[in-house]
Amino acid sequence: MTATKPVLRKFTLNEVDLNCDVRISSISGPACDRLRALGFCEEMQLRKLSNGRNLICTLCGAKMAISRDLAEQVFVDPIR
Amino acid sequence: MSDRSSIIALVGNPNSGKSTLFNALTGKNQQVGNFAGVTVEVNTGETFTPHGNKLQILDLPGCYSLSNAEAPLDEKITMDVLHGRLEKFPKPDLVVCVVDASNLERHLQLALQTIELGLPCVLALNMVDVAEKSGLRLDPAKLSEELGIPVVPMQANAAKGIIELKQALRHPFPLASEAFWLENEANGTDAKRRDFVNSVCELAARRPDSHQRTFSDKLDSVLLHPVLGWCAFAAIMFTVFWAIFSFASIPMDLIDGALGGFGGWVEGLMPEGDFRSLLVDGVIAGVGGVLVFLPQIVLLFLFIGLLESSGYMSRAAFLMDQVMAKAGLSGKAFLPLFSSYACAIPGVMATRTIDSAKERMVTIFVAPWMSCSARLPVYFLIIPLLLHEQEGTWMQALILFGIYATGTVTAFIVARILRGRLGPDKTPSHFMLELPPYRRPQWSYIFRHVLDRGWAFVRKAGTLILGLSILLWALATYPKTDSEDPGEILSHSAMGRIGEVIEPVVKPLGFDGRTGTAILTTFAAREFLVSSLGVIFSVEETDDDVETRSLIRDKISNATWPDGSPLFTPLSLISLLVFFIYALQCLPTTAVVAKEAGSWKWALGQFFFMSGFAYVASLLVFQIGSLLDF
Numbered sequence: 196m197t198a199t200k201p202v203l204r205k206f207t208l209n210e211v212d213l214n215c216d217v218r219i220s221s222i223s224g225p226a227c228d229r230l231r232a233l234g235f236c237e238e239m240q241l242r243k244l245s246n247g248r249n250l251i252c253t254l255c256g257a258k259m260a261i262s263r264d265l266a267e268q269v270f271v272d273p274i275r
Numbered sequence: 276m277s278d279r280s281s282i283i284a285l286v287g288n289p290n291s292g293k294s295t296l297f298n299a300l301t302g303k304n305q306q307v308g309n310f311a312g313v314t315v316e317v318n319t320g321e322t323f324t325p326h327g328n329k330l331q332i333l334d335l336p337g338c339y340s341l342s343n344a345e346a347p348l349d350e351k352i353t354m355d356v357l358h359g360r361l362e363k364f365p366k367p368d369l370v371v372c373v374v375d376a377s378n379l380e381r382h383l384q385l386a387l388q389t390i391e392l393g394l395p396c397v398l399a400l401n402m403v404d405v406a407e408k409s410g411l412r413l414d415p416a417k418l419s420e421e422l423g424i425p426v427v428p429m430q431a432n433a434a435k436g437i438i439e440l441k442q443a444l445r446h447p448f449p450l451a452s453e454a455f456w457l458e459n460e461a462n463g464t465d466a467k468r469r470d471f472v473n474s475v476c477e478l479a480a481r482r483p484d485s486h487q488r489t490f491s492d493k494l495d496s497v498l499l500h501p502v503l504g505w506c507a508f509a510a511i512m513f514t515v516f517w518a519i520f521s522f523a524s525i526p527m528d529l530i531d532g533a534l535g536g537f538g539g540w541v542e543g544l545m546p547e548g549d550f551r552s553l554l555v556d557g558v559i560a561g562v563g564g565v566l567v568f569l570p571q572i573v574l575l576f577l578f579i580g581l582l583e584s585s586g587y588m589s590r591a592a593f594l595m596d597q598v599m600a601k602a603g604l605s606g607k608a609f610l611p612l613f614s615s616y617a618c619a620i621p622g623v624m625a626t627r628t629i630d631s632a633k634e635r636m637v638t639i640f641v642a643p644w645m646s647c648s649a650r651l652p653v654y655f656l657i658i659p660l661l662l663h664e665q666e667g668t669w670m671q672a673l674i675l676f677g678i679y680a681t682g683t684v685t686a687f688i689v690a691r692i693l694r695g696r697l698g699p700d701k702t703p704s705h706f707m708l709e710l711p712p713y714r715r716p717q718w719s720y721i722f723r724h725v726l727d728r729g730w731a732f733v734r735k736a737g738t739l740i741l742g743l744s745i746l747l748w749a750l751a752t753y754p755k756t757d758s759e760d761p762g763e764i765l766s767h768s769a770m771g772r773i774g775e776v777i778e779p780v781v782k783p784l785g786f787d788g789r790t791g792t793a794i795l796t797t798f799a800a801r802e803f804l805v806s807s808l809g810v811i812f813s814v815e816e817t818d819d820d821v822e823t824r825s826l827i828r829d830k831i832s833n834a835t836w837p838d839g840s841p842l843f844t845p846l847s848l849i850s851l852l853v854f855f856i857y858a859l860q861c862l863p864t865t866a867v868v869a870k871e872a873g874s875w876k877w878a879l880g881q882f883f884f885m886s887g888f889a890y891v892a893s894l895l896v897f898q899i900g901s902l903l904d905f
Contacts, residue, residue, distance in 0.1 A: 226705055232340035233707060234381030236469045244492075245499065248597050249606075249706050255380040256409055256482065258491070258710040260593050265705045 206273075208250065208266040211243045217271035224268030233259060235269055280321070280329040282365060283444060284356060285399075286389055287373035288382050289337030290711045292401040294318075296373055296431040297334035298720065300440075316349075316624065317356060317364060324441050333364060336627070341388040348627040348635075357392060369395045369448045371440070376406035376413060376428070379480045383472045390424065391454040397443045398426040399436075405712070409489070411482055418479040423452035432717055491586075491712040498590050508594055511587070515578045516679065517672040519651075523570035530570070534563035553748055561744025561806040562737065568652040568802065569732060575648050576728045577721065579617050584716035588613070589708055596706055602687035603694030605629070605706050608638045612686070615645035616679070617728070619864045623871050631704040633697045639872055640693060640881055641686035643859050646679050648732075652802040653855050654678060660828045661848050682856045735800070743796060743803055751811065770811065784854065784890070785847030785897040787836060794854070801860045846905045850897040858889035 211217050219239045222230050234254050235241075245251040249260045285293040301320030318334040338350035341357065352361075359366030370389050374382035390396050400415055407413070419426040425443045429436025443449075456471035457464065476482070497503050538559040545551040582588050588610060596606030607629050615622030622642045629635040646654075658671045747770070756767040766775075773795070774788025781791035793807035805827070812830040834842040843851075859865065859882050869878035 225703075228340070228342075229705075229707070231465055231469075232384070233709075234378075234384070237466075238469075238473065239380070244495075247501070248600070249593065249708075251495075251499070251593075251710065255378060256411075257378045257381060258495075258712075260706070260708045260710055262706040264703075265707060 205270045208241075208243065208252070208269040208271055209263055211271060211273075213243055213246065216240060216242050216274045218274055219269060220272045221270045222268060223270065224265075226265055226268055230261075230265060230268065233261075235259075235261075240274065241271075280331045281368045281446075281448070282331045282333065284333045284335055284367035284370045285373055286335055286353065286357065286370050286385065287337060287399075288339055288375070288378075288385055290709060291337065291373045291375045291378075291382060292431045293337065293373045294334055295717070295720075296371075296399060296401065296429075296440075297332060299431050299434050299437050301332055316627075317352060322441070324445050325438070326445055328446055330444060333367065338385065340385065341392070347630045352627075357389065357394070367394060369397065369444065371397050371399050371444075373399045373401050373431075376400045376403045376480070377409050377411060380472060380476050383475065384468055386422070387454070387456065387468045387471065390422070390452050391457070393451050395448045395451045396424045397440070397449065398422060398424055399431075399440060400426055400428045401431050403428045403436075404430050404433075406480075411480055414479040418475065421475045421479060423455070425449055489712065494713055495590070495710070498587070499593065504590075504594055508591060511582070513672075513676060515575075516676050517669065518578065519571050519574045519675075521672070523574055526570040527567055530567050534559065534566065538563070549752065552752065553745065557744050557748030558741060560809050561747065561803075562741050566733065568655065568805075569729060571651050571655070572648045572732050573725055573729045575617050575651075576725045579614065580721040580724055581716050584714070584721055586711050586713040589710050592708060593710065599687075602690040604634055604638060604687075604690055605631075605704070606708065607706070608634065611638055612642060612645050612683075615642040615647060618647050618649075619643045619645070619861065620867050623864070623867050626871065629704075631700045633694065633700055634704065636872060636877070637690050637693050637697065639868055640877075641690045643861070643864055643881070643885060644682045644686035644689075644857065646682045646856060647801075647861075649801040649861065650855055652805045653797075654852070656805050656808075656827065657848055657852055660832060660843070661845055661852075678852060678856060681853075685857070743800065744806055747796060747807060747811075783898065784893045785844070785850040787842055789834075790842070790851070797855075798858075798860045798862075801855065804855075846897060846900040849900070850893045853896050854889045854893040856889075857885060857892050859885035 205220070206217075208217075217240070219235060219237055219241065221237060222235060234257065239254060241252045241254045243250060243252045244258070249262050250266050251258060251260050253259075285297055287293050297318065297320060300322045302322075316336065320332050320334070322330050322332055324330060333356065335353040335356055336349035338346065338353045340346070340350075341354050346354070355361045356364050357367065357370065370392075372386040372389050374386060386396070386398060398418070400413070400418070403413060413428070415426045415428045427436055427440045427443050429440060431437075457467050459467050459470060498507050538555050541559065542551065542555050545554070582591070591613070592606040592609040594606075595609040599606055599608055608626070610628070611622045611625040613622075614625050619642050622645065623639050626635045626638045626642075629638060654675055658674050661674070662670060750770040750773070751768050753768060756764055758764060758767070766772075770792055771788075774792045776788075777791040777795065778788035781788070781794065786794070789811045790808075793804055793811055796807045797804045808831060809827050812827065812834060831843050832841075836842055865878050865882050868881060869875045872878060
């Protein structure tokens with residue numbers, strides 16, 4: 196019997212807890228170019244500050260508000 | 276050697292300090308605000324290098340990227356200028372990339388894209404004070420070495436680094452740098468830039484490892500709180516309206532006294548006759564009746580400038596996004612609509628920051644329903660009349676707040692309906708907004724901006740209002756009659772005859788022909804109602820203009836229909852207020868709407884719709900109120 200590799204689930208920015216530091220692993224979706232222009236890039240570290248209709252997070256010292264739809268396109272890994 | 280000045284373009288992300296730098300370089304007074312999207316068009320100015328070479332400076336709207344096909348209109352303008360696609364602006368000879376030193380990881384992306392265009396560049400490393408306070412360790416020399424372009428550290432709001440920047444702009448300009456980062460092994464242009472930016476920031480702009488809680492974070496914990504944030508928002512908005520009503524009374528009294536004294540002096544100097552009547556009853560009464568409201572206009576612009584400059588405006592847009600969503604709009608429509616409370620013209624222009632074309636059109640359409648400063652003279656005349664009170668009470672402030680709320684709520688309802696009819700966008704737009712750190716307001720710029728707007732108001736009084744005052748005086752004076760009864764003089768005049776013609780149209784709204792004539796004159800300038808009513812109801816000027824305005828109210832409240840019943844009842848006053856809340860009585864606004872919407876059809880449609888809406892609303896209020904014996 197062959198052992199199957201566990202598939203690591205990707206977390207979106209929407210699923211991150213408040214005041215948690217995470218690193219962006221990938222950006223995928225129709226608005227990824229716009230997100231990258233704003234500064235949401237792979238390997239960038241960010242902290243989520245608030246939830247709601249629009250999220251607030253800090254990114255490289257700047258505070259950004261983005262909609263939940265956009266946050267769904269940002270995939271992150273926790274920083275240990 | 277060419278006689279043409281060299282053209283220098285200022286490029287950077289929104290909120291990087293381009294306009295502040297532009298003002299510092301050129302000595303001009305472009306509006307600055309701590310809010311993304313304050314600059315929505317290209318502003319030009321001139322400066323000289325220390326060697327006496329003249330430079331033309333272009334302040335371009337902020338943008339995040341030069342390669343975004345779905346960018347809002349203001350960003351597209353920047354892209355077009357840099358690519359030399361706009362006839363009005365030749366391709367710049369050099370670009371100054373203005374970056375926020377505390378945000379280099381994000382701002383350098385745009386600088387790299389600019390260098391890739393093959394244009395000579397200089398990097399203005401702005402806000403170095405903010406960067407140092409946040410613990411960043413900057414190395415401008417290393418940054419310059421890595422980028423291959425001159426880097427000038429500066430603090431534009433304190434005019435630090437301006438001389439050094441001008442030195443960097445001396446002839447011959449630095450050569451365009453090679454975009455050598457595109458040669459690295461990463462997959463894709465974005466990735467190549469990203470890797471380069473990360474390595475440069477590691478060397479030249481090291482960030483402290485831990486997240487530090489700043490003053491802005493502490494303030495945001497209240498101002499963005501789901502409950503406290505809304506309380507703060509409501510308190511700030513109400514304070515602004517209350518302050519406009521209360522604080523302005525002292526300067527208003529001074530202006531009143533000065534104008535009244537001037538009118539009396541002119542009257543004493545000249546013999547009785549048509550020319551004296553023209554000057555005293557036409558010009559001084561007409562123009563003075565509008566000028567007296569200058570303090571309230573100034574206060575309104577002052578508060579808006581303070582809110583923008585401090586950084587609070589973006590927080591307000593964030594909070595308002597969920598409310599605006601109910602109207603089919605986004606939080607980005609908040610600044611254009613809020614600006615329209617001062618004047619719809621900059622509000623309509625500010626819609627260039629809205630990504631969605633359809634949302635932009637809807638915002639332009641409803642913007643005039645944010646009661647602008649020109650309506651204030653009308654409201655301040657009528658509200659005390661309604662309450663039988665002197666000016667300046669808190670009840671009047673509450674009514675004023677209610678008037679603004681009425682216009683705003685109606686605008687949201689119509690926006691919702693219109694947005695639904697226009698259908699969804701081809702590409703869905705999303706809410707994204709930078710929340711800049713709170714900053715001390717830049718008082719010198721705010722005051723200069725307020726003075727500019729105040730002067731524009733005075734200039735309008737001295738031109739359009741003056742012309743209308745003279746026209747109205749002539750209509751009320753000629754043709755003459757031998758009678759000395761003011762009522763017969765008026766009914767015999769051209770104005771009286773116009774009033775007879777339009778009275779059947781306005782009577783269902785609770786107005787007679789005189790009021791209808793006064794309303795007609797306001798389609799050129801709303802604030803002219805005060806002057807019109809003064810002329811039409813033959814109010815004599817006194818030395819004190821507060822007393823004069825009080826006399827206008829007395830005259831109006833004592834005016835009657837031919838059968839002796841009062842003309843201005845509370846119901847007809849409310850009907851008049853409702854008319855002014857909804858009517859579009861500003862030809863310059865219609866012209867700007869036509870330009871921004873790219874269609875006179877849209878502008879005229881808006882004009883006729885709003886005029887018709889105002890008529891019907893006023894009609895319903897008066898007729899239903901009459902049925903209920905109000």
